[in-house]
Amino acid sequence: MSSSALVRTSSDLARTVGPPQSLAPYGHKDVEKVQPHVEHEGPDACGAPEPQRPVPFVFVLLMASAGALAVLPVIGDCSVEVHRFLLRVGGCLVLPLFALQMLLLCGGRTWILSWFFQGDYSEGATTRELGCLWYPENLQTLEYTSGDVAGKKIETYATWETTAIVEYVETAQGGNRDGGRVVREEQDLYIGCKCKVHGLKKAAEINGKAGACKDWVADQGRWRFELQDGTVKDIKPENLKSVDSKACFKISIPESFGPDVKVTVDSNGDLSGSGMPFQANFDGSAIVATSGSREGQAWRKAGYWRLDILTKMLMTLAVLGLECIFVSAVLPPGVVSEASARLPLNAVFLVD
DSSP states (O other), X not given: OOTXXXXXXXHHHHHHHOOOSOOSOTTOTTSOOOOOOOSOOSTTSTTOOOOOOOOOHXXXXXXXXXXXXXXXXXXXXXXXXXXXXXXXXXXXXXXXXXXXXXHHHTTOXXXXXXXXXXXXXXXXXXXXXXXXXXXXXXXXXXXXXXXXXXXXXXXXXXXXXXXXXXXXXXXXXXXXXXXXXXXXOSOOOOTTOEEEEOOOSTTGGGTTOEEEEEEEETTTTEEEEEEXXXXXXXXXXXXXXXXXXXXXXXXXXXXXXXXXXXXXXXXXXBEEOTTOSSOEEEOSSEEEEOSSTTTTEEEEBOSSOSHHHHHXXXXXXXXXXXXXXXXXXXXXXXXXXXXXXXXXXXXXXXXX
8 A cells, every 4th residue: 555545544544454463461471462353344335234313302301201201290299489480490590491492593603613613523434414303413433333343433443452452553653643633822813803003103093994814924033924015014913903703722632633723713623724634514513524534534523522412401491490380380289370370170080
């Protein structure tokens, strides 16, 4: 295989360059040798079943809400005061989800995505898109469905078994398959950043004028700055004040993006930066490649601080809040306002 050949997955790598002489960790010859099985390389392999789609969150939410609806009337206990309390609690539980959706729809999406963007990320994995039924999840990480690697992510086939094969893949690829992290860049200037000029003495006539940073002139320590009238000046960073609402981030995932790639996130989640090796999008939970050799791969954010998990939590609270409102308003004593309370009704159930 030539050095320029494209290897998209570690499974492809294991097939193309051949298995290592020993899969046991170095210095442990008594460990049983393990040869990777490549009969079923993925969901498209002959005879391999297609990976099942996950259970939609809305189904889980419906089952949980059914249990809550059975418990809330018991908590109400036909008490006017308790029902009034449930009404207030229900309104408070619904508001956070409503506020989040309004913020996403009314110009706050860039700020929310920037809020979730920084953090640790897992290594890249093959994914497929999910439909509206799976909201708020947009992607499913594909896994093997048969063989000794069943249940393992397709992209991590050559790294799950032993330390030795991890080292073997790292040597062949010239790097490691670890994920990385995204951090907010302290510097507020970047290529394309909109700024205003201030504090110049020799060219005081352009103070207060707006423009954009076009390039960093390293040997001069200045930004090549283009004014709105088309004039280009080389200006020191301390004489430029950012007026752009976009935050600048640094992606440190060397195996996939290269070292320290600086990007910005727009309202659609698209990442832009001069060092990006391919087009990518951030949906609040994962960085997804949308072009190039890695199209379809995703780097999922680690931990629980993700937009999809927050949305699930707020949806759960909102459904519970609606049930509290329903129980307090419809079931006896039916509290909607101070004057609407009515006496409890005695219900008799006849079982034939």
